[in-house]
Structure formats: C-alpha cells, structure tokens
Amino acid sequence: MSHSTLNAPGTEEAAAADGRMATPLAKKDPRAQLRKHKTLVYTLRIALLVAVLAFWEISVNLWFDPFFYSKPSLIWDKLVTWFTDGTAQGSIWEQIAVTLQEAVYGFVIGSVAGVVLGILLGRARLLSEVLAPFIQAANAVPRIVLSAIFIIWFGLGMESKIATATVLVFFPVFFNAFQGAREVDRNLVNNARILGASRFQVLRSIVVPSATSWILASLHTAFGFALIGAIVGEFAGSTKGVGLLISTGLAAFDSAAIYAGMVISTVLALIAELVLGYVERRLLKWRPPSQSETVAV
Amino acid sequence: MTPPLVELSHATKRFLKADGGTHTAVSDISMTVGEGEFVAVVGPTGCGKSTTLSLVSGLEPPSEGTVDVAGSPVRGIPDGVGYMFQADAMLPWRNVIANVAAGPIWRGVSKSEAHDRAQDWITRVGLGGFEKSYMHQLSGGMRKRVALAQTLVNEPRILLMDEPFSALDVQTRALMQNELLDLWSGTGTAVIFVTHDLEEAIALADRVVVMTASPARIKDDFRINLPRPRNVEELRLTPEFIETYSKVWQSLSSEVETARKQGAARVA
Ligand SMILES: Nc1ncnc2c1ncn2[C@@H]1O[C@H](COP(=O)(O)OP(=O)(O)OP(=O)(O)O)[C@@H](O)[C@H]1O
Numbered sequence A: 001m002s003h004s005t006l007n008a009p010g011t012e013e014a015a016a017a018d019g020r021m022a023t024p025l026a027k028k029d030p031r032a033q034l035r036k037h038k039t040l041v042y043t044l045r046i047a048l049l050v051a052v053l054a055f056w057e058i059s060v061n062l063w064f065d066p067f068f069y070s071k072p073s074l075i076w077d078k079l080v081t082w083f084t085d086g087t088a089q090g091s092i093w094e095q096i097a098v099t100l101q102e103a104v105y106g107f108v109i110g111s112v113a114g115v116v117l118g119i120l121l122g123r124a125r126l127l128s129e130v131l132a133p134f135i136q137a138a139n140a141v142p143r144i145v146l147s148a149i150f151i152i153w154f155g156l157g158m159e160s161k162i163a164t165a166t167v168l169v170f171f172p173v174f175f176n177a178f179q180g181a182r183e184v185d186r187n188l189v190n191n192a193r194i195l196g197a198s199r200f201q202v203l204r205s206i207v208v209p210s211a212t213s214w215i216l217a218s219l220h221t222a223f224g225f226a227l228i229g230a231i232v233g234e235f236a237g238s239t240k241g242v243g244l245l246i247s248t249g250l251a252a253f254d255s256a257a258i259y260a261g262m263v264i265s266t267v268l269a270l271i272a273e274l275v276l277g278y279v280e281r282r283l284l285k286w287r288p289p290s291q292s293e294t295v296a297v
Numbered sequence B: 001m002t003p004p005l006v007e008l009s010h011a012t013k014r015f016l017k018a019d020g021g022t023h024t025a026v027s028d029i030s031m032t033v034g035e036g037e038f039v040a041v042v043g044p045t046g047c048g049k050s051t052t053l054s055l056v057s058g059l060e061p062p063s064e065g066t067v068d069v070a071g072s073p074v075r076g077i078p079d080g081v082g083y084m085f086q087a088d089a090m091l092p093w094r095n096v097i098a099n100v101a102a103g104p105i106w107r108g109v110s111k112s113e114a115h116d117r118a119q120d121w122i123t124r125v126g127l128g129g130f131e132k133s134y135m136h137q138l139s140g141g142m143r144k145r146v147a148l149a150q151t152l153v154n155e156p157r158i159l160l161m162d163e164p165f166s167a168l169d170v171q172t173r174a175l176m177q178n179e180l181l182d183l184w185s186g187t188g189t190a191v192i193f194v195t196h197d198l199e200e201a202i203a204l205a206d207r208v209v210v211m212t213a214s215p216a217r218i219k220d221d222f223r224i225n226l227p228r229p230r231n232v233e234e235l236r237l238t239p240e241f242i243e244t245y246s247k248v249w250q251s252l253s254s255e256v257e258t259a260r261k262q263g264a265a266r267v268a
C-alpha cells in the first residue's frame, strides 16, 4: 500500500531510461505526470481486484460448489450480517478490538524486547558469540505450537494470545536489530569517538540510528506476525476475537465465515502497514529517495 | 626541553590476514611532529599511511614500539586530536549543523553554545546557508567542508588528515588547499596530512615525509623552505617549487615503481 509513494521516483527514472521523457510530453509539469501515473496505478489495482473477484464469483456459479469454496457475494453477505446484526459471540467490533489489542500488546512487547536485546548483543561481541547457538535453537522451535502451551500457562484470556504474538514478533525484530547494530559503519563509530563521544553516546547517536532502517524494515512484517499470533492463539482456544470467529466458522462448515474472518484480519494488517509506513517515512526523511525504495520490499 | 607533540618511535603495526597469517602494514617508523608544524606524508597506495594516522589517533595500538602524544604514551584517543578520515564519516541522518555541533555536544558543551560554534565554523568553511541540508544533498566538495568544520570545531592541537581533497576536482582542490592554509595559519595546530599528490604535499607542508612501498618505513624527510603565506596555485609555478618537486619525486618514484611491481605480483 504505502509502497506506491516510495516507488514513485524510481518509476519516473525508469520512464526516463526507456526514452519516454524525450517526447514532447516530458515538457509537462513533472508533478502532473506523477499524479497521472499514480492514478493509472490505482485504477489498474482496482481493475485487478474486480477481475479476480468476478472470476471467483462466476467460476463458483458455473463449476464449483459454493459450500466448499464460497464466493465473494456470500462473504460480503456474511460481513454485512456481522456488522449489522453482530456475530454469535457478540458485537463484531468487540471481536476486532480484542484481537487488535492482543496484537498491539504482543507487537509492542516483542519489538521492544527484540530491539533492546538485538542492539545490545549486536554490540557485545563475546556475549553474542556465546549465545549464538542458543538463539538459533530458540528460533528453530515451531513457535505456533507454543500457543497451545501458552493457553495451558496463561488460560483462555488475552494473556496467552499476547504471549504468542510476542514470541512471533520477537525473533524477526531481534535478528534485524542485531544485524543492524553489527553492520554499523566503522568509520562513523571511529569518527564519533575521535570527536569525543563516549561508549554510551556512540550507542545512542550512531548505533541506534544506523540500525533504525533495519529495525523499521522488520517492524513491517512484525505487525503481520503479531496479528497471526493473536488469531492463531484465539483459534487454539479463546472466548473472543476474530480467530474465534474463524474457528466457529470451521466448526459449522461455514466457509464464508472463514473467508470473512480472513478479510477482516487482512484489512487490519493493511491499516497497520499504512501507519508503520507513515512512521518510517517520518523517521527516515534524511535518506535519499532512491534508498528508501529498497527497504519497501 | 618540551617533548615533541607527536612522537612515533620504532612503531610497527601488524594486521591479522584472512588466511591466518599476519600482514605488516607499517614497520619500524620513527618520526616527530612539533607544535604548529605541517607535515605531509606521501607514499605509494596501500603502503600504510592511513595505518600510521590510526596509530597516532589511538584507534589502533601499535604492535611494537611506542606512540607518544604530548609527552605521554597513547592509550585510547588522546586529548586534542582531530582526524579527518579518508572516507566520508558524517552522520547521514543529521543535517549539517547537527553534524558539526556533534563534537562539542559529546564533549559536554551546552547545546546552544555548540550550535553557535558550529554555525561559526560552517560560515568559515564557506557553507553558510546549508545548515539544514542532509549529506546526500551536498556535493563531494561540500561534504569535505562539513568534515573539516566538524573536525576544526573541536579546536584540535593535532590535526590528522587522510587524503582529504583527493576526491575533488582540480579547481576545488586548490581552493580548499588555500582555505586550509588560511584556517591553519597562526593556530599553532600540528598537522599530519596524508596525500598521494606530491604537488599538494609540497605546496602545503613544512616537511614532506616519504614512505616506502609496503610495509611502510620512512624513506626520506624533506624540509620545504618555501615562504609563507602561500598561494598554492601561484607557488606551483615558481622555480623553487619545481626544484623541490623533482628532488622529492626522485625519492618517491622508485617506491611507486616497487609498489606497482608488488601489485602486479599479487594479481599474477
Ligand atoms: N584493519 C585492517 N585489517 C587488516 N589489514 C589492514 C587493516 N587496515 C589496513 N590493512 C592493510 O594494511 C595495508 C596498509 O593500509 P593503509 O590503509 O594504511 O594504506 P594507505 O597507505 O593508507 O593506502 P591508500 O593510499 O590507498 O589509502 C594495506 O595492505 C591494508 O590491506
């Protein structure tokens, strides 16, 4: 979503490279051209979405059984019912609020822990060498399965979901922060030391900002993981939440409900992505535009 | 007698190589630099010039021998050392004024005072109006000016400069050389200036130290008796300059030739 704006300068360059800028059209205001280009991209996106939904709807109508595959119109009906009449578990907004809260808590706890530990270990060579195999082992544990253990430990409430989300978020953020802290340009550190920076000042003024772009890149995927953690946790056992809607749908063989739950979680993830993209652009405004494109993968 | 400001005596530096062996970057170097003295160091590429500076700056300890600054052995970074690195080392996420003010702030000067000093130096290096620019918005020459201001704002007693102007075009380089001489004259700062460019070395320095091909030793130490104040562009055309140049070049050229052969042998 947010990538469109970041990609824009690059696409303009691409246009220049293939010679289109040489035509008289290029004399126009470049901003107008950029706007036109953006409109085109959005139009094509909507067209693609409509085409896929239409194909799904029509092919289910013609060839497949909607009981198994559902179809966009049924999913839409389900969503409308949820939002107007509520769900079997109560108001849809309450379910969304619960899931979102679990995801946000997990995201915050997991990413703070990941950033702090990642940066510290990234700068403490001996400690990181000692701990490396243990961290690798911890990373290899199938984390989704932990959600079952967390339910035993923390019960059916929000805590167990927050724990699952935290664990899912922690590792990608930790590894990125670790890498970011390691890859700090030695020249920058040496220069700062010569200019008079203490160890702590180097950490705060050089290491943390250098690692920021690495960390922000991981936070994009991390919120997605937090949502997955919350929903999987709810799926494994809960009394509220979007994951419970999906698992009730599964129990009732109501495939439209499963898809509708997926749609809701997707929308939540996209909104979070927009917010994070905004934060990232604010924090990285010092960067030349060509570089910010590469992060936005 | 007061000790010289910088004194290397029999300093050797070895690095671990990737294959487990060691590489001797500089070998048995002895030299002194006095207060207010401008010493240029020339030598073939890869011989160990930057390594010598890192010994003086305290970033690398010597493997053998001693390095003294202001009469006491170097442990950590000595007081009063400024170092302009070969590569850009400004913080890309800070604008010009924040980069220049960084040193004083890290040394405990108040923020407003540091900004005043930074502003003063930005103006002196001719970057007035660019205080709010980020590094990627500046040209190579402007970045060198930022680096210069960033180093000088700390008012170093010893200024280490590693090929500061080698990436600049000829005109900008001459301009920066003259500006450097202006900024330096009368400050009493000792300068160790590493360069590939013999003309630059002679035009700026009181002494030109010639280093051998790797591992670097000191081959010659020429005193440059050209009058100050100097204008580098005019100086270049004087017969005294040309005479000095050919004398130093004789010493340097054989080392450059050796280094070239070493390089060819390594590639082969
Ligand atoms: N940290 C290091 N680890 C291993 N080897 C190093 C290190 N620093 C320098 N060297 C080696 O020491 C030698 C001298 O390096 P140095 O950077 O001092 O050369 P230089 O004279 O400054 O070269 P140039 O003129 O190209 O800048 C080189 O062969 C280099 O590979």
Ligand SMILES: [Mg+2]
Pocket (backbone or CB within 6 Å): B049, B050, B051, B086, B162
């Ligand atoms: Mg060098």
